Each structure stands twice: as C-alpha cells, then as structure tokens.
Amino acid sequence: MEGITSEETDFVRAVHVWVEKEVRPVVRELEHANTYPGDLIDAMKDMGIFGLAVPEAYGGLPVSTTCYSLITEELARGWMSLSGAMGGHSVVCKLIGEFGTRAQRDAYLPRLATGELRATMALTEPGGGSDLQALRTHARRTDVGYVVNGSKTWITNARRSGLLALLVKTDPSASPAHRGISILLAEQGPGMEVSRDLPKLGYKGVESCEVRLDDYRAPADSVLGGVEGVGFAQMMKGLEIGRIQVASRALGVGRAAFEEALKYAQERETFGKPIWKHQSIGNYLADMATSLTAARQLVHFAARKFDAGERADMEAGMAKLFASETALQIATSALRIHGGYGYSTEFDVERYFRDAPLMIVGEGTNEIQRNVIVSQLISRGGMD
Numbered sequence: 563m564e565g566i567t568s569e570e571t572d573f574v575r576a577v578h579v580w581v582e583k584e585v586r587p588v589v590r591e592l593e594h595a596n597t598y599p600g601d602l603i604d605a606m607k608d609m610g611i612f613g614l615a616v617p618e619a620y621g622g623l624p625v626s627t628t629c630y631s632l633i634t635e636e637l638a639r640g641w642m643s644l645s646g647a648m649g650g651h652s653v654v655c656k657l658i659g660e661f662g663t664r665a666q667r668d669a670y671l672p673r674l675a676t677g678e679l680r681a682t683m684a685l686t687e688p689g690g691g692s693d694l695q696a697l698r699t700h701a702r703r704t705d706v707g708y709v710v711n712g713s714k715t716w717i718t719n720a721r722r723s724g725l726l727a728l729l730v731k732t733d734p735s736a737s738p739a740h741r742g743i744s745i746l747l748a749e750q751g752p753g754m755e756v757s758r759d760l761p762k763l764g765y766k767g768v769e770s771c772e773v774r775l776d777d778y779r780a781p782a783d784s785v786l787g788g789v790e791g792v793g794f795a796q797m798m799k800g801l802e803i804g805r806i807q808v809a810s811r812a813l814g815v816g817r818a819a820f821e822e823a824l825k826y827a828q829e830r831e832t833f834g835k836p837i838w839k840h841q842s843i844g845n846y847l848a849d850m851a852t853s854l855t856a857a858r859q860l861v862h863f864a865a866r867k868f869d870a871g872e873r874a875d876m877e878a879g880m881a882k883l884f885a886s887e888t889a890l891q892i893a894t895s896a897l898r899i900h901g902g903y904g905y906s907t908e909f910d911v912e913r914y915f916r917d918a919p920l921m922i923v924g925e926g927t928n929e930i931q932r933n934v935i936v937s938q939l940i941s942r943g944g945m946d
C-alpha cells in the first residue's frame with residue numbers, strides 16, 4: 563500500500579481480515595432484516611475506528627487521510643452501512659479537533675475517540691440540503707443560552723448519536739446569509755426529538771431520521787469555537803474530509819461489485835465457455851477495473867492535499883464526483899454480468915446497486931460538486 567506507514571498498513575489489513583471473517587458472513591441477513599449491527603459497531607469501537615480522526619492526546623488513534631480512506635474502503639467493501647456509521651462521526655471529531663475551544667475538546671474528544679459517545683452532522687432540512695445558506699433552524703440567544711427551533715432531516719445515526727453538530731442560524735438577518743450561520747454542539751435532550759426514521763432504498767441497518775427542535779435549549783458555550791457566524795466556513799472545511807470519506811465508501815462498494823463480477827465471469831459458462839471470454843463481458847470487466855483504479859488515484863490525491871494542509875475542496879469534490887459515478891457504473895455492470903442472479907436478493911450485487919446511489923447524493927450532490935469544482939477552477943485560475 564503506497565503512501566502509508568507500515569503500522570497503517572497493518573491496521574488496514576486487520577480491518578480487511580475482520581471484514582472477511584465477521585462482516586461478510588452476516589451482512590446479507592442483517593441487510594434484509596434491516597437490523598442495527600450493534601455487535602459489529604462495538605467491534606469497530608474496540609478496533610479504534612471511532613477514534614481515527616481524534617488526536618492521540620485525547621485518546622484517539624489518528625491516521626493519515628490516505629489510511630483513513632483505505633479503512634473506510636475496507637468497511638464499505640463489506641457493508642457500506644458500517645462505513646456510514648463512522649463517517650459523520652469522524653467529521654464531527656475533525657471539526658471539534660480543529661475549531662473547538664479547549665473546553666469543547668476536553669469535554670467531547672476522549673469519549674468520541676472510544677465511540678462511547680457517537681456524533682453526527684445535522685445540516686439538511688426538509689426545505690433543502692444543497693442550499694445550506696437558506697436553512698431555517700434558528701438558535702435565538704437568551705440570557706441563559708440558546709433556544710433552538712426548527713427541523714432537520716436525513717440525519718444519519720440520529721438515534722444513536724449523543725452529540726449533533728447542528729447547523730443553525732444565529733442571525734437570520736445577516737447578509738451575506740452565511741455570516742449568520744453557526745454550528746452548535748448539541749447534546750440530545752429535552753426539546754430535541756428524533757421524530758421519524760425515513761424508509762430508504764439501501765443503506766440498511768443504520769437509521770436516517772428527521773429531528774425536531776422545539777424550544778430545545780443549548781448552553782451559551784455550545785457554539786463551536788465559541789464564535790458565532792463562522793459555522794458555514796467551519797462546515798465547508800469539515801465537508802472536505804466528509805467528501806473524501808464518501809468517495810472512499812464508493813471505492814469500497816465499487817471494489818466489492820467488481821470482485822464479485824470478476825469471479826462470477828470465470829465461473830459461469832455459456833455457449834461452452836466462461837462468460838468473460840465473450841467480448842462484451844470482458845469489456846465490462848476491463849472498464850470496471852480501469853475506472854476503479856482511476857477513482858482510487860483521485861481519492862488518494864485529495865487525501866494527500868488534505869493532509870498537506872492545503873485547501874482541498876476542489877480535489878475532494880472531484881474525488882467524490884468521480885468515485886461515486888464510478889461505483890454506480892460498476893454496480894450496474896456487475897448486475898448485468900450476473901444476469902438474472904444479479905436481480906436476486908440471494909446475491910450481494912443487488913445490494914451494491916442499491917447502495918451506490920447514496921454516494922451520488924450524500925455529502926453534497928454531484929451537481930453541487932461540479933459547482934464547487936468550477937468555482938475553484940475560476941478562482942484558482944485553472945488547474946495547478
């Protein structure tokens with residue numbers, strides 16, 4: 563494995579072995595029963611996976627972003643839902659580590675590192691997820707802290723997260739609107755209700771919920787970093803790692819679909835020969851492997867930029883855009899290669915076909931990624 567230390571390589575291998583032994587044998591049953599994978603999540607906690615984005619001083623097991631991407635890929639190769647269960651959590655850890663006050667880091671990071679406390683991001687609202695500056699959840703400042711009213715939707719792990727990075731308007735009249743946006747570190751409590759679990763195509767076992775805030779009270783010192791009006795910029799930085807994570811999930815789903823198609827194409831025979839020898843099927847496999855390899859290069863390029871401390875929104879956007887479109891393409895080809903069995907719930911390829919589209923939508927749709935990429939191309943004066 564290029565670009566990571568030998569300790570990191572061992573970590574990625576250990577996750578790979580765990581996925582093979584513990585995840586793959588049970589995933590189909592958990593998926594189709596839509597069962598929360600409590601034992602698997604506990605094992606991920608034990609392996610330190612919830613602490614990957616927490617500094618060592620707070621009990622974390624920090625790794626390079628390339629290693630983080632590879633671990634995410636391994637988890638998603640086994641079951642995309644497992645990689646989703648740690649994605650938003652890692653973004654919140656990064657946000658607190660980078661922007662949090664000393665008191666916020668001390669209060670949350672040690673428990674986030676072990677997974678004892680789980681966290682999620684709450685950005686999207688019923689009125690929209692792409693136009694975040696138009697969000698309506700309002701945190702009104704009073705003498706005793708904030709009173710929050712509004713609603714969020716599609717919040718991953720909302721039932722099991724004790725902490726939400728809640729994107730709110732602290733100044734609804736600010737112009738430009740982003741100057742009125744803040745992140746509240748909001749703990750579950752009275753006035754915050756997880757009101758509904760949303761039914762969905764894939765991403766089973768992990769809940770996606772509506773969250774209602776009805777006179778929810780948050781302490782005055784719950785604003786991330788202690789400063790109002792900078793939450794939008796903080797979240798945009800957090801989304802760089804979030805988009806690299808979603809791109810890595812896409813690599814995992816794409817790789818799983820490709821590996822199964824490659825195996826099946828050698829086992830299944832028609833017209834007296836293995837189907838890979840039919841040129842159309844062979845071409846699918848060649849295209850799948852080529853685009854997967856290109857996607858991985860792009861994701862690791864974004865990871866290196868992020869670790870270099872450089873602005874990486876364009877690179878993370880490119881990685882997320884290309885890797886997710888690639889995963890959907892590969893999942894579709896894998897389904898085609900499996901013929902009728904590709905449509906069967908007794909095979910895994912149908913799950914990849916249902917899971918892949920999430921990466922096109924989540925962490926900012928691919929239409930939004932293209933907007934980010936082109937605006938950076940203009941402001942950076944083209945590509946480096």
Ligand SMILES: Cc1cc2nc3c(=O)[nH]c(=O)nc-3n(C[C@H](O)[C@H](O)[C@H](O)COP(=O)(O)OP(=O)(O)OC[C@H]3O[C@@H](n4cnc5c(N)ncnc54)[C@H](O)[C@@H]3O)c2cc1C
Nearest residue numbers: 683684685686690691692716717718770924925926927929
């Ligand atoms: C399973 C799942 C889990 C999720 N988890 C979370 C979570 O944990 N936390 C969270 O906050 N959110 C989460 N989301 C929400 C997700 O981030 C949003 O769905 C996404 O950002 C799109 O927002 P929207 O659904 O409101 O679509 P809209 O913003 O209404 O967009 C609708 C369509 O219009 C396009 N569009 C909108 N504006 C533009 C534009 N300016 N240019 C070009 N095209 C545009 C979009 O690309 C899309 O095709 C999750 C979503 C899903 C499905």
